[in-house]
Amino acid sequence: MTPFAIAGVQMYVNALQPNVDGMIHRLDVLMARFPWTQMVLFSELAAFGPLSRFALPLENDTIHRFREAAIKHKIWLIPGSMFEKTEDGKIYNTSTVINPQGETVATYRKMFPFRPYEAGVEAGTGFCVFDVPEVGRFGLSICYDIWFPETTRQLTSQGVEVLLHPVLTGTTDRDAELAIARATAAQFQCYVIDVNGLGAGGVGKSCIIDPSSMVLHQSAGQEDMFPIELDLDQVRRQRETGMKGLGQVLKSFRDRSVDFSVYDRDSGTDAYLKNLGPLEIPTQGSRAGLHVDVPGQTTPALGEDTAPTQVTPLQHPAKIYSS
Numbered sequence: 001m002t003p004f005a006i007a008g009v010q011m012y013v014n015a016l017q018p019n020v021d022g023m024i025h026r027l028d029v030l031m032a033r034f035p036w037t038q039m040v041l042f043s044e045l046a047a048f049g050p051l052s053r054f055a056l057p058l059e060n061d062t063i064h065r066f067r068e069a070a071i072k073h074k075i076w077l078i079p080g081s082m083f084e085k086t087e088d089g090k091i092y093n094t095s096t097v098i099n100p101q102g103e104t105v106a107t108y109r110k111m112f113p114f115r116p117y118e119a120g121v122e123a124g125t126g127f128c129v130f131d132v133p134e135v136g137r138f139g140l141s142i143c144y145d146i147w148f149p150e151t152t153r154q155l156t157s158q159g160v161e162v163l164l165h166p167v168l169t170g171t172t173d174r175d176a177e178l179a180i181a182r183a184t185a186a187q188f189q190c191y192v193i194d195v196n197g198l199g200a201g202g203v204g205k206s207c208i209i210d211p212s213s214m215v216l217h218q219s220a221g222q223e224d225m226f227p228i229e230l231d232l233d234q235v236r237r238q239r240e241t242g243m244k245g246l247g248q249v250l251k252s253f254r255d256r257s258v259d260f261s262v263y264d265r266d267s268g269t270d271a272y273l274k275n276l277g278p279l280e281i282p283t284q285g286s287r288a289g290l291h292v293d294v295p296g297q298t299t300p301a302l303g304e305d306t307a308p309t310q311v312t313p314l315q316h317p318a319k320i321y322s323s
Contacts, residue, residue, distance in 0.1 A: 048082055049201065050200055
């Protein structure tokens with residue numbers, strides 16, 4: 001058995017004022033209650049909220065405070081992420097990994113900003129893999145990254161056994177994201193530690209999932225601290241013998257008979273994708289791809305009696321969403 005205790009912190013996040021003091025306070029409470037915790041993960045953009053106007057250089061006073069907290073509690077600390085502003089004015093969504101000695105051992109820039117909504121944020125191009133000595137290999141993925149299985153494929157192909165996934169999801173697709181998190185754990189035979197925020201930081205529903213896709217913990221919509229001890233030998237055994245003695249998916253991918261031409265941008269395989277139009281926020285009444293104007297249809301004058309008409313979604317797609 002290779003045990004390791006990880007805690008997620010699901011907390012209320014303000015958008016217009018810093019949340020750093022609250023993070024430090026909750027960390028102190030967590031470690032007082034559960035002193036056996038060895039790593040703590042906060043949600044995406046927990047420190048300063050979702051507005052990029054609060055972006056800071058990679059090295060800043062807040063990171064120094066988190067380093068001091070890691071030393072104080074002798075833990076690995078991933079304080080979610082924060083907007084990073086580079087010397088040339090670019091903004092990234094960046095996460096920092098701090099070890100128990102207070103050292104920054106890795107940083108990761110979100111590879112897939114939530115476009116078109118997360119406008120003005122650059123995409124990172126590097127992967128984050130780090131080792132906890134005598135325990136195992138960990139990787140970082142931020143929020144929307146998990147919707148692209150190629151990101152986890154890259155990490156697990158480098159031996160990552162625990163996927164740390166801070167998120168800021170306050171939208172109606174949270175349940176879809178949770179389904180993806182479970183599928184990711186099964187597909188790549190790894191633990192997934194998925195931590196969302198509250199308020200401006202999301203709708204909660206944080207979770208911890210084991211490599212067989214079993215949900216070990218599921219938060220609801222209130223503040224939550226959830227330490228849990230993982231067994232990384234479970235990952236190694238499952239990768240050797242398959243989930244429940246069945247699918248050995250990593251080895252099957254390794255021994256595949258095909259290379260996927262879709263990843264060659266010059267192959268032409270992705271021609272269909274080029275017809276989907278620009279990556280932009282939909283407008284009211286968007287009808288892209290429908291092209292079903294009804295000839296001769298007129299709008300009745302005000303007060304004119306009309307017979308009821310059966311309307312199909314294709315005839316009037318906007319009406320199925322109206323109240």
